[in-house]
Amino acid sequence: MKKNLCKGFSFSGVVSGLKKKSQKDLGLIYSEVPASIAGVFTKNRVQAAPVVLDRERIKIGVCRAVIANSGSANCCTGDQGMKDAIAEAKLAADGLNIYEELVVVASTGVIGKPLALDKIESAIPELVKSLSPGGINDFAEAIMTTDTVPKIVSSSGNIGGSGFTIAGVAKGAGMICPDMATMLCFVCTDAKASSGYLKKALASSVDKSFNRITIDGDTSTNDTILVMANGMSGASVKSRSEKEYFQELLDEVLMALARMVVKDGEGATKLVDVIVKGAASMSDAEKIAKTIANSNLVKTALFGEDANWGRIFAAAGRSGVEFDPGLADIFFDDVMMVKNGMGCGDAAEKEATKVLKKPEFAITVDLKTGKGKASVLTCDFSIDYVKINADYRS
Amino acid sequence: MKKNLCKGFSFSGVVSGLKKKSQKDLGLIYSEVPASIAGVFTKNRVQAAPVVLDRERIKIGVCRAVIANSGSANCCTGDQGMKDAIAEAKLAADGLNIYEELVVVASTGVIGKPLALDKIESAIPELVKSLSPGGINDFAEAIMTTDTVPKIVSSSGNIGGSGFTIAGVAKGAGMICPDMATMLCFVCTDAKASSGYLKKALASSVDKSFNRITIDGDTSTNDTILVMANGMSGASVKSRSEKEYFQELLDEVLMALARMVVKDGEGATKLVDVIVKGAASMSDAEKIAKTIANSNLVKTALFGEDANWGRIFAAAGRSGVEFDPGLADIFFDDVMMVKNGMGCGDAAEKEATKVLKKPEFAITVDLKTGKGKASVLTCDFSIDYVKINADYRS
Numbered sequence: 001m002k003k004n005l006c007k008g009f010s011f012s013g014v015v016s017g018l019k020k021k022s023q024k025d026l027g028l029i030y031s032e033v034p035a036s037i038a039g040v041f042t043k044n045r046v047q048a049a050p051v052v053l054d055r056e057r058i059k060i061g062v063c064r065a066v067i068a069n070s071g072s073a074n075c076c077t078g079d080q081g082m083k084d085a086i087a088e089a090k091l092a093a094d095g096l097n098i099y100e101e102l103v104v105v106a107s108t109g110v111i112g113k114p115l116a117l118d119k120i121e122s123a124i125p126e127l128v129k130s131l132s133p134g135g136i137n138d139f140a141e142a143i144m145t146t147d148t149v150p151k152i153v154s155s156s157g158n159i160g161g162s163g164f165t166i167a168g169v170a171k172g173a174g175m176i177c178p179d180m181a182t183m184l185c186f187v188c189t190d191a192k193a194s195s196g197y198l199k200k201a202l203a204s205s206v207d208k209s210f211n212r213i214t215i216d217g218d219t220s221t222n223d224t225i226l227v228m229a230n231g232m233s234g235a236s237v238k239s240r241s242e243k244e245y246f247q248e249l250l251d252e253v254l255m256a257l258a259r260m261v262v263k264d265g266e267g268a269t270k271l272v273d274v275i276v277k278g279a280a281s282m283s284d285a286e287k288i289a290k291t292i293a294n295s296n297l298v299k300t301a302l303f304g305e306d307a308n309w310g311r312i313f314a315a316a317g318r319s320g321v322e323f324d325p326g327l328a329d330i331f332f333d334d335v336m337m338v339k340n341g342m343g344c345g346d347a348a349e350k351e352a353t354k355v356l357k358k359p360e361f362a363i364t365v366d367l368k369t370g371k372g373k374a375s376v377l378t379c380d381f382s383i384d385y386v387k388i389n390a391d392y393r394s
Numbered sequence: 395m396k397k398n399l400c401k402g403f404s405f406s407g408v409v410s411g412l413k414k415k416s417q418k419d420l421g422l423i424y425s426e427v428p429a430s431i432a433g434v435f436t437k438n439r440v441q442a443a444p445v446v447l448d449r450e451r452i453k454i455g456v457c458r459a460v461i462a463n464s465g466s467a468n469c470c471t472g473d474q475g476m477k478d479a480i481a482e483a484k485l486a487a488d489g490l491n492i493y494e495e496l497v498v499v500a501s502t503g504v505i506g507k508p509l510a511l512d513k514i515e516s517a518i519p520e521l522v523k524s525l526s527p528g529g530i531n532d533f534a535e536a537i538m539t540t541d542t543v544p545k546i547v548s549s550s551g552n553i554g555g556s557g558f559t560i561a562g563v564a565k566g567a568g569m570i571c572p573d574m575a576t577m578l579c580f581v582c583t584d585a586k587a588s589s590g591y592l593k594k595a596l597a598s599s600v601d602k603s604f605n606r607i608t609i610d611g612d613t614s615t616n617d618t619i620l621v622m623a624n625g626m627s628g629a630s631v632k633s634r635s636e637k638e639y640f641q642e643l644l645d646e647v648l649m650a651l652a653r654m655v656v657k658d659g660e661g662a663t664k665l666v667d668v669i670v671k672g673a674a675s676m677s678d679a680e681k682i683a684k685t686i687a688n689s690n691l692v693k694t695a696l697f698g699e700d701a702n703w704g705r706i707f708a709a710a711g712r713s714g715v716e717f718d719p720g721l722a723d724i725f726f727d728d729v730m731m732v733k734n735g736m737g738c739g740d741a742a743e744k745e746a747t748k749v750l751k752k753p754e755f756a757i758t759v760d761l762k763t764g765k766g767k768a769s770v771l772t773c774d775f776s777i778d779y780v781k782i783n784a785d786y787r788s
Contacts, residue, residue, distance in 0.1 A: 044708060
């Protein structure tokens with residue numbers, strides 16, 4: 001990202017020693033002035049301490065900094081975990097010389113491992129000192145776990161002659177499933193917007209992005225998406241049309257980040273849009289799309305570049321949705337593989353196999369019944385997924 | 395199995411050429427006299443032709459033969475598929491010189507592939523000729539797909555001085571999930587029982603066995619469990635105590651077969667009982683146990699022999715059940731890993747790692763809230779699972 005693009009925000013990421021390997025594991029986002037804040041968190045019944053803390057803190061609608069660590073999820077760590085989350089925020093607040101209530105915390109990594117606060121404390125001076133508008137890449141690296149690339153997206157707009165930027169950073173890789181957002185995502189903008197509006201705008205964007213992706217059907221205890229708006233660009237989001245305009249840009253950023261998260265899914269080699277249309281309702285379409293997108297048999301076939309449409313059909317069939325299998329068509333991109341519930345033969349399969357060799361493509365199931373439509377973004381399920389997850393803690 | 399143990403039943407299995415490799419792929423079960431029959435079938439919305447046919451045929455409550463093939467599921471094969479299923483039954487009926495209405499059919503294999511009836515027709519004479527009481531092993535082999543071992547269990551009892559046997563054969567390996575039974579399972583007994591009673595007894599046994607296992611969360615379009623009772627032993631199941639006695643034996647056979655199916659799950663190296671107790675209700679316990687048993691992150695950790703209890707906790711948390719994470723205990727066999735929501739430390743982890751090296755063990759989650767208890771049998775998720783399923787059709 002270009003430097004100074006998102007006015008008043010600075011970022012940093014350092015090595016504190018929380019990760020076994022000497023990799024960046026502690027990140028900081030700082031706004032020169034108090035920013036409006038809104039958040040979306042995991043719906044998992046088991047919630048990490050930082051999630052519990054942030055839910056409370058963002059209620060005041062204002063924030064100045066985010067401290068985020070990888071290497072430990074600070075989850076299932078009991079009362080001590082909550083004390084540690086509060087202490088982690090306070091360390092950042094003291095380093096920045098701001099109120100601790102204006103700092104939120106995010107953690108990712110192994111569940112059940114206590115937070116090594118001493119390591120964080122030692123790293124704070126460097127973390128604060130290295131803050132810079134261009135430090136967003138260091139921050140993105142600091143929150144990575146099994147991610148292979150940092151994920152940063154920005155989008156710029158103009159309201160009333162004032163240019164502004166929305167910049168987002170995310171991490172993903174595993175424990176990703178619809179309805180539970182990603183693990184961590186932070187969005188900063190120098191536009192001015194109320195926290196009430198941000199909350200609605202974020203919910204709407206998340207529904208179109210992070211709630212429509214799946215890597216492994218598992219969902220995290222730490223999922224957090226935060227958006228902060230500090231208003232320093234002078235662009236103010238107030239009128240209905242300005243709100244719609246801002247929403248579009250926010251959608252763009254979150255959808256691009258969500259796509260990056262799936263593309264970098266653990267062991268993933270394919271990025272696949274699962275589209276269901278012609279369903280009796282949108283919710284039916286969604287249920288079927290999610291079941292297909294989460295099916296291990298579908299995902300392993302995608303990895304094997306095998307146009308095994310029978311598995312797609314079988315997954316749709318067990319989604320709990322009533323439909324007439326005799327009406328269903330299935331496509332790989334534009335190649336029709338199934339017409340009215342039956343395979344289209346060897347020539348179609350040959351064409352479909354070409355599609356499957358592509359790194360990105362779409363599977364479309366058309367039930368030809370109603371107007372319900374939904375899509376979910378998924379990846380294939382590879383040998384590396386198993387390797388990564390069998391060895392994660394070792 | 396000892397010869398002649400299940401009076402009046404004979405079995406065979408031959409190579410017809412339906413499978414690519416020269417392996418047994420066509421099997422026959424024949425009862426000398428009409429047998430009472432009951433069945434349980436897949437709940438998948440997409441159902442194979444033999445499932446649709448059998449549902450109708452067993453309504454009369456009587457049956458004399460089962461013809462079963464691997465190599466093709468005869469699913470998503472349209473009207474032709476139904477004609478083929480009827481023709482497959484007729485070929486067996488003609489060979490055996492019995493009414494075609496008294497023959498049921500089961501198919502397993504790739505979805506969407508038309509049934510090669512000519513191959514089946516050519517194989518019928520040998521299939522009928524080789525029928526023998528001891529041919530059950532050939533039959534068990536003929537229905538295997540990615541199974542690595544044939545699965546046969548028998549149990550004997552005595553009612554009123556007449557000895558009888560219940561013999562069961564199953565195939566599994568993939569597309570196995572609770573609530574959808576296994577792929578194929580056939581149970582024969584020479585006890586006498588009405589089809590009405592058999593139906594109830596089978597439903598009860600399935601609920602304790604095949605509805606409590608999972609390999610990959612995917613469910614098949616062809617799942618079929620049939621039980622046939624021909625009464626030739628002279629033992630008659632009539633009184634309440636006789637019914638309870640028979641039920642116990644039937645449970646024993648189905649539970650043993652279900653266990654064998656999971657043990658031989660695609661790529662499986664571990665057999666794991668997931669037990670949830672202390673839940674507010676049995677249905678809560680069941681939901682949590684199923685979510686844990688189906689979690690890819692839990693299953694890959696089991697493969698990696700990693701006592702990663704955080705993933706078990708996180709899966710419980712996303713099951714949709716309300717519970718207090720701060721009360722939960724987690725055990726690997728008798729080793730307590732989590733007490734009141736927090737890890738028990740390195741010594742416990744060391745002990746748990748020993749448990750994880752065993753081929754069979756239990757994971758117990760105690761929510762310490764109510765009396766709800768349930769268990770689900772699962773296996774680990776290995777690199778071989780992905781290999782098997784990426785390459786299945788090639």
